[in-house]
Amino acid sequence: MKRKEILRKYEAKPDNLLYILHDIQDASPYNYVTEEDMEEIADFLKLPYSKVYGTATFYSMISQKPRGKHVIRLCDSPPCHLMGSESILDILKEELGIDVGQTTPEMLFTLEITSCLGVCGVAPAMMIDEEVYGNLTPKKLRKIIKDYREGNV
Amino acid sequence: MKNLEELRKLREKAQKEIQLRSKDARIKVVVGMGTSGIAAGAREVLKAFITEINQKNLTDVMVTQTGEKGMSSMEPIVEIHEEKKPVIIYGDMNPSKVKKVIEEHIINGKVVEDYLISMEEK
Amino acid sequence: MAHRLNVLVCSGASCISNNSLKVKEAMLAEIERLGLNKEIKVIETGCMGPCQLGPVILVYPDETLYKKVQVEDVREIVEQHFLKGRPVERLMYKSPLTDELVHKSSEVDYFQKQVKIVLANCGNIDPESIEEYIAVGGYEALGKALTELTPDSVLNEIKISGLRGRGGGGFPTHMKWMFTKNEKSDEKYVICNADEGDPGAFMDRSVIEGDPHTLIEGMTIAGYVVGASKGYVYVRAEYPLAIERLQKAISQAKEMGFLGEKIFQTDFSFDLEVRVGAGAFVCGEETALIHSIEGKRGTPRPRPPYPSASGVWGKPTVLNNVETYANVRHIILHGGAWMAEIGTKTSKGTKVFALSGTIKNTGLAEVPMGTTIRELIYDIGGGAPEGHEIKAVQLGGPSGGCVTPEYFDTPIDYESLTQLGAMMGSGGVIAMDETACMVNTAKFFLDFTCFESCGKCTPCRVGLKQMYGILDKITKGEGEEGDIEALEKLGYTIKATALCGLGQTAPNPVLSTIKYFRHEYEEHIHDKKCRALVCKDLISYEIDADKCKACTLCAQKCPVDAIRGQRGVVHMIEQEKCVSCGSCYDVCPFGAVQRLSGEN
Numbered sequence: 001m002k003r004k005e006i007l008r009k010y011e012a013k014p015d016n017l018l019y020i021l022h023d024i025q026d027a028s029p030y031n032y033v034t035e036e037d038m039e040e041i042a043d044f045l046k047l048p049y050s051k052v053y054g055t056a057t058f059y060s061m062i063s064q065k066p067r068g069k070h071v072i073r074l075c076d077s078p079p080c081h082l083m084g085s086e087s088i089l090d091i092l093k094e095e096l097g098i099d100v101g102q103t104t105p106e107m108l109f110t111l112e113i114t115s116c117l118g119v120c121g122v123a124p125a126m127m128i129d130e131e132v133y134g135n136l137t138p139k140k141l142r143k144i145i146k147d148y149r150e151g152n153v
Numbered sequence: 154m155k156n157l158e159e160l161r162k163l164r165e166k167a168q169k170e171i172q173l174r175s176k177d178a179r180i181k182v183v184v185g186m187g188t189s190g191i192a193a194g195a196r197e198v199l200k201a202f203i204t205e206i207n208q209k210n211l212t213d214v215m216v217t218q219t220g221e222k223g224m225s226s227m228e229p230i231v232e233i234h235e236e237k238k239p240v241i242i243y244g245d246m247n248p249s250k251v252k253k254v255i256e257e258h259i260i261n262g263k264v265v266e267d268y269l270i271s272m273e274e275k
Numbered sequence: 276m277a278h279r280l281n282v283l284v285c286s287g288a289s290c291i292s293n294n295s296l297k298v299k300e301a302m303l304a305e306i307e308r309l310g311l312n313k314e315i316k317v318i319e320t321g322c323m324g325p326c327q328l329g330p331v332i333l334v335y336p337d338e339t340l341y342k343k344v345q346v347e348d349v350r351e352i353v354e355q356h357f358l359k360g361r362p363v364e365r366l367m368y369k370s371p372l373t374d375e376l377v378h379k380s381s382e383v384d385y386f387q388k389q390v391k392i393v394l395a396n397c398g399n400i401d402p403e404s405i406e407e408y409i410a411v412g413g414y415e416a417l418g419k420a421l422t423e424l425t426p427d428s429v430l431n432e433i434k435i436s437g438l439r440g441r442g443g444g445g446f447p448t449h450m451k452w453m454f455t456k457n458e459k460s461d462e463k464y465v466i467c468n469a470d471e472g473d474p475g476a477f478m479d480r481s482v483i484e485g486d487p488h489t490l491i492e493g494m495t496i497a498g499y500v501v502g503a504s505k506g507y508v509y510v511r512a513e514y515p516l517a518i519e520r521l522q523k524a525i526s527q528a529k530e531m532g533f534l535g536e537k538i539f540q541t542d543f544s545f546d547l548e549v550r551v552g553a554g555a556f557v558c559g560e561e562t563a564l565i566h567s568i569e570g571k572r573g574t575p576r577p578r579p580p581y582p583s584a585s586g587v588w589g590k591p592t593v594l595n596n597v598e599t600y601a602n603v604r605h606i607i608l609h610g611g612a613w614m615a616e617i618g619t620k621t622s623k624g625t626k627v628f629a630l631s632g633t634i635k636n637t638g639l640a641e642v643p644m645g646t647t648i649r650e651l652i653y654d655i656g657g658g659a660p661e662g663h664e665i666k667a668v669q670l671g672g673p674s675g676g677c678v679t680p681e682y683f684d685t686p687i688d689y690e691s692l693t694q695l696g697a698m699m700g701s702g703g704v705i706a707m708d709e710t711a712c713m714v715n716t717a718k719f720f721l722d723f724t725c726f727e728s729c730g731k732c733t734p735c736r737v738g739l740k741q742m743y744g745i746l747d748k749i750t751k752g753e754g755e756e757g758d759i760e761a762l763e764k765l766g767y768t769i770k771a772t773a774l775c776g777l778g779q780t781a782p783n784p785v786l787s788t789i790k791y792f793r794h795e796y797e798e799h800i801h802d803k804k805c806r807a808l809v810c811k812d813l814i815s816y817e818i819d820a821d822k823c824k825a826c827t828l829c830a831q832k833c834p835v836d837a838i839r840g841q842r843g844v845v846h847m848i849e850q851e852k853c854v855s856c857g858s859c860y861d862v863c864p865f866g867a868v869q870r871l872s873g874e875n
Contacts, residue, residue, distance in 0.1 A: 017570035018553060022512075058572040058729075059553030061512050073513075077474030078669065078705050078719055079631035115556055115723065117513055118477035120631030120703075121326020121638045122289040130515040134292035154532040155540055157418040160409065167410035170316075171281070171400065178336070186360030200314075203279050216279055217336045218360040
């Protein structure tokens, strides 16, 4: 089982908890951490389940709900906001047919708002998985979504 | 890494790679690489300068290129730029002449009169 | 044979998001096609600075700066410039003042007033090459410190330099290190706070992506001074490229013996590890960060004890920001006195700022302390875009405050900015023009801090929410007499009672906008007016009968069918039905739709 393989890489020390959560989430086809995952981690690290749950839910990048193959994180911090991230958000909602925090029915995209991506020089910007896209315009955005839909990335 | 001595040796070697980005070159060799220059063999002259300068380890000499200068009949043309001195312009250059320019002019500061076609006050 | 041209392609995250890596691939292919690969070296560097000119390419030794290079432009550059020696003028940088081509990057106005110390190598070397780092003097400082200086003498140089924490606190670095050094413990740690969460800040990201070894060297020297043998760099998960480059750099350093056992054949051993965050702004607070490294929820705790006495796993820990560490090797190489010559009496050295918002030149700029805000915003930043005026700049992100033009001649240093009600912060500078509503901006920052509050202490958890509620009311046209005073009272109370820096500084944007833009708050409350036309609920739309050509476009677009009119008959918006979505305004080709606020 993939989970066991991941756990085997680590020493059973509590300070590896966040690393393990990251790893398990990355290995999951739906980009999230399940209850069973958390139970097994708790056993492995000899921690109460509540501690694992409490830590997993504290960090916004760890999800307890299944997410799409590609997680779109739109930056809505002041510099991006000043440069029009709101209209980019409107277009994203329109193109994907979902709201923030939701996933498209075919489980391809999840839409999230993130805090500053640190590329304010090319605002408005977004991150899809680990790729950053800046200087977004409606046209550029539509092309990016199309490329992901057609598997051209 | 054993000690600072070893680090410094490594640095000298690595500096050659980034030499082009350093801003303090004592002498700048500018090779005219316009179409006529290239047709007359400027690329070989350029390569010869680079090879020779490398071999002689002249870390304060930079080689660069520029476009058409206009004196097509005298191509390939090489300009030697040095602070506080007039620009020396050599014409009709070829790879075999490069060594002399480097040894006499660049290293020893003596203009090679035979190859000189012009001097420009800056 | 050495190369005759070095082509530097900026691959800071901003340029990468603009396709700079594809441009680099295209360039390599073209150079190969023309058989020039032995003569021309293409190098990926870290952030060069002027982000909105990206993708940026710098050609040495000519010093030609190409801006906004696309894949389609590559063939022309390689054929015309590299092969034929004719720089491609249409892609070269032009001075916005004279409109003339700038032939050398060193003459570009953006770089004129900058003094690059922390950013010295960014945009100049390949961050994935330890050899290039060594070529520019890398690891010399570490070697010198370990083999020629004692920990005390290194500490003394830091003291003379006057280096203060660049994360925003401005605490004297030598004192922090001294406290940790003086603790008696078998285990000590050095931590780097690279959880740059401030919106509008990207200095640390650029340094890690562009010059990771400078961070490694600085931390190792810190370890030597305080007696630590292990270090951690806590990087936020939103910076995958920085994480990758740093991990690569650490492996390279280990391979060459700059990290690990008996460095430079001395008794000093030091190991470094990267720890990744998971999307929690509060983890930028030192005690929260420590808890996160320990695998726990990132909540802060009261201090004392300070990390220098009891930090990660209860052991003495030095915790500094990326930029602080990046200054260290320069201080050791040139001496503390050298740095003390730069800056002002109380704030020595340089500071890296990230310029963003409604400003012409967005990007990174490093200036000596004491440079005025005006010089930063106008001489380097280029001022507001054509036809706009800068109304205020936010300094210090969500913990800072705004500064208005009348104070732009203030020199930048820790004390003078605090006096203005702003803050040096980590270096984020967000420019706002007349289209920004200061009440909405304050609400925005508060929304952020509210969301990021860890929830542990009541003043922050409850207090910020209350403040947000009032601001939300005001922006929706439901503000009442007494709201401003309530915001002030809440704000000062939270500042005085919150457990950590997040709560203690979160009210700052609200308090400073009230201080300098009270009139906007009053207009929102009493006149139901938003002069910047941002707050939707305070904007009404009307059709100017003189301009309306009765084309029916607006009526077609209106989602709630609130526009009456037909071809040939001037249109009218029914105010009771209108939801202020602005579609009619966006679509009218004649500019006949007017946006009004507060005109009752």
